[in-house]
Amino acid sequence: MTGCRGRAMADVAAVADPRTGLAVYAPTSKTSSAWAQYGGTSLSSPIVAAVYALSGRTSGYANTIPYAHTGGLFDVTSGRNGSCASWCAAKTGWDGPTGLGTPNGTSAF
Known part of the structure; x- marks a missing residue:
């Protein structure tokens, strides 16, 4: 699909968009967070x-x-992670940006 030998894309995905990510309490310097x-x-x-x-x-x-264990994954079927060719678009089943989907609990593994 990509012309690469071996694996070149994601197997699974999780929260990846910084605009819709999660709040994290993290250090901002040596003395504060x-x-x-x-x-x-x-x-x-x-x-x-x-x-x-x-x-x-x-x-x-x-x-x-x-x-x-694909039944334990939520298949992401829409969205893009850039303007590259078709492997940058989510679709039903495996796709480049999200692999098989996002874990829907521990049954994904």
């Missing part, structure tokens, strides 16, 4: 890792697990 809105990989990676950890799965190749 404040609430800020975050999105993107810095937020979505820990969310997916936390859901995976909560699933209790302790072995196996983690990247293949969502493909065996």
Whole structure:
């Protein structure tokens, strides 16, 4: 699809848009912290890792697990993550921006 050998896109997705992200209380300097809105990989990676950890799965190749549990994922079917070709548009089933979708609880893993 992309001309790349191997995997080139997402398997699963989570909150990624900084404009609609989540409020996070984080350090703003060495001596203070404040609430800020975050999105993107810095937020979505820990969310997916936390859901995976909560699933209790302790072995196996983690990247293949969502493909065996698609019923535990919410399929994102609309939206884009840029103006690139078709692999930047969400659609039914697997797509470039959201992979198989977002975890709908621990059953995704």
